[in-house]
Amino acid sequence: MSRKGQLTTPRRTIYHIVMDSSDHPTASDIMDRLKVRGANFAYATVYNSLRYLTEEGLIRELKLEGDASRYDARMENHQHVLCISCGKLDEVFIETPQSWLSTIATATGYDIQEEQFLFKGVCGSCREQRTTVQ
Numbered sequence: 001m002s003r004k005g006q007l008t009t010p011r012r013t014i015y016h017i018v019m020d021s022s023d024h025p026t027a028s029d030i031m032d033r034l035k036v037r038g039a040n041f042a043y044a045t046v047y048n049s050l051r052y053l054t055e056e057g058l059i060r061e062l063k064l065e066g067d068a069s070r071y072d073a074r075m076e077n078h079q080h081v082l083c084i085s086c087g088k089l090d091e092v093f094i095e096t097p098q099s100w101l102s103t104i105a106t107a108t109g110y111d112i113q114e115e116q117f118l119f120k121g122v123c124g125s126c127r128e129q130r131t132t133v134q
Helices: 009-019 027-036 043-055 098-108 124-133
Strands: 060-062 070-072 079-083 089-092 118-121
Touching: 009 027, 009 043, 027 043, 043 060, 043 070
Parallel strands: 079 118
Antiparallel strands: 060 070, 079 089
16 A cells, blocks of 8 residues: 555544544644644645545535635534634534525536535624624
């Protein structure tokens, strides 16, 4: 087996950081967490490992409009909601209505294999802060 197909020490370490995270870390967040654990990998190693883990289906890359990619270890089907005030990203475990998928498939001719929706709003903490400031 080539090294390209192996779960090397850096890949395994980065995988565990993403698995242990509930906040969908960026590559920069992962670098910071590596340092806390006493590991020191080059940025290229982190980015290449994240690409490998994503391509192998071990983690999911979330590309959020201009922001740095964030990474999610939860591979079951779910969506995300982003606070437009503080940037908090939460998971939403509500099944996508089949009628949406059917309508999109009919309109585009695609056989939908996977869906990824990003909902945006203001989280409860930010709403509370707005009401206490006013």
